[in-house]
Amino acid sequence: MSDSSPLPPARLHPEAELARDALSTPLLSRAARLARWAGPDTRVDAGGGLVDEQLPAAAEALGLSGEDGAACASEAWRVAVDTGLVEIVDEDEGTVAAGADLALLTGGSPQDVLGVWLGALETVLADASVPDLDGLTDAVQDGEIDFSSLDWDPEAEAAFLDGVLGNLYLMTVNGDGPGHAPVPLPALAASVLVPSDMAEPTNDVLQQVSDAMMRLDEQFRMLEPVGLVAYQPVDEALMADAEDGADEPSSAPVDDTDVSRYGMVRLTPLGLYGMRARLLEAGFEAPAVGDLADKGADALLDGTAAFPPAAAHAETEQWLARREPLAAARELLAAARGSDAGAPLRRLRCQQALSLVGASAEPALREVLDDAELGGLARVWLTEHGAADVPAPSEAMVFWLTIDTLAAQLAAEGNSEELRALVQGLAQQHSGFFAAVWRVDHPATADVLEAMGRLHPDKRIAKEARKAAFKARSQHGG
Numbered sequence: 222m223s224d225s226s227p228l229p230p231a232r233l234h235p236e237a238e239l240a241r242d243a244l245s246t247p248l249l250s251r252a253a254r255l256a257r258w259a260g261p262d263t264r265v266d267a268g269g270g271l272v273d274e275q276l277p278a279a280a281e282a283l284g285l286s287g288e289d290g291a292a293c294a295s296e297a298w299r300v301a302v303d304t305g306l307v308e309i310v311d312e313d314e315g316t317v318a319a320g321a322d323l324a325l326l327t328g329g330s331p332q333d334v335l336g337v338w339l340g341a342l343e344t345v346l347a348d349a350s351v352p353d354l355d356g357l358t359d360a361v362q363d364g365e366i367d368f369s370s371l372d373w374d375p376e377a378e379a380a381f382l383d384g385v386l387g388n389l390y391l392m393t394v395n396g397d398g399p400g401h402a403p404v405p406l407p408a409l410a411a412s413v414l415v416p417s418d419m420a421e422p423t424n425d426v427l428q429q430v431s432d433a434m435m436r437l438d439e440q441f442r443m444l445e446p447v448g449l450v451a452y453q454p455v456d457e458a459l460m461a462d463a464e465d466g467a468d469e470p471s472s473a474p475v476d477d478t479d480v481s482r483y484g485m486v487r488l489t490p491l492g493l494y495g496m497r498a499r500l501l502e503a504g505f506e507a508p509a510v511g512d513l514a515d516k517g518a519d520a521l522l523d524g525t526a527a528f529p530p531a532a533a534h535a536e537t538e539q540w541l542a543r544r545e546p547l548a549a550a551r552e553l554l555a556a557a558r559g560s561d562a563g564a565p566l567r568r569l570r571c572q573q574a575l576s577l578v579g580a581s582a583e584p585a586l587r588e589v590l591d592d593a594e595l596g597g598l599a600r601v602w603l604t605e606h607g608a609a610d611v612p613a614p615s616e617a618m619v620f621w622l623t624i625d626t627l628a629a630q631l632a633a634e635g636n637s638e639e640l641r642a643l644v645q646g647l648a649q650q651h652s653g654f655f656a657a658v659w660r661v662d663h664p665a666t667a668d669v670l671e672a673m674g675r676l677h678p679d680k681r682i683a684k685e686a687r688k689a690a691f692k693a694r695s696q697h698g699g
Contacts, residue, residue, distance in 0.1 A: 259317050
């Protein structure tokens, strides 16, 4: 993931709702319970962890027992210390007291609660990057860990997990539905490890993907209790097969039933919030739906240009909710004018935005009927809304609007199948289309005709389009 261009916008839940989610996560709620449980007799070791003698009582306070209960209590305690829910009062004595941030969980704002949760998330992410180091004792040299002897690079481990979570974030914000479908673990691991230009993964790469899946299975099991992800673990039977040397997970037949057995993961709404906060902290441009609601129409149309359709729709709805409909329509139309390269896509976004305004926008559309750039758009809108006395467009206006629409689609989608179908339909419906359209006085005429030449499957028609593009360039001196 490059930090040079903005990511698609995240569709975040309200902060009050996210704060409630954070308080109900198993890990943070346990950390808070232990912070309230701790008293004058609670003792910690030099690293701030509960001494072994205290773990059974801490586990009991959480309603847990046994080795698993002690492990959960130890982890929850570490989170309580790291997030300021507990303070070490005297390091020499190993005594503790409730931390200042504990009161934030009950009396603070949603942002305060989410701030504490983000601290808990960082603790768990750091732990998740550490493998089960059976040989740790042997690797200690002069009081320091010799990582080279462990075949483990802590920075590389953290970077790999960050890369996986970054791709999961990207898959989530690129999704166009209200909910986010879980991602199969093999696909997520492959998104980081398989080079984009590799047509068929090699056996070595497939083995790397398989090994990464086993690692990620452990990591996502750790990340679920803090509320970052919802995770369906890898089927235990498959794990046993892999350990016995049977077929690796990545080589199994791929169908919906099988894929789910290899682990399925998705970011929770809270996880989406947390990942966006981490990306912003790391210097990425990670917008959220609603960022443009208080800006002008020009910022809205330019800003939503590259958004997925559902995100653009949601952003526009929030923008319109703050404005009087007719005034909003006029502002949108004024911002849609222009002959620059981004103008066709601005007009397409304007048209989509006006469809949300409703009939009250009609006077604004009638005002631009004679406008060279907006007249065609206005006629389409008025006709679609059943308005009376809509003047018929001239042939020149029809062709201009056609070029403008195709230029917008090219900018929005590139050479998509939808655009290919549109190009074929246009060439079929209008005999002599290319003989007339090259004369259209639109800055994108030649580029659109060249694209039509690339996209049309009929070689004869494609050649006509390229010839028309050449004439258009000659006419405009390009």
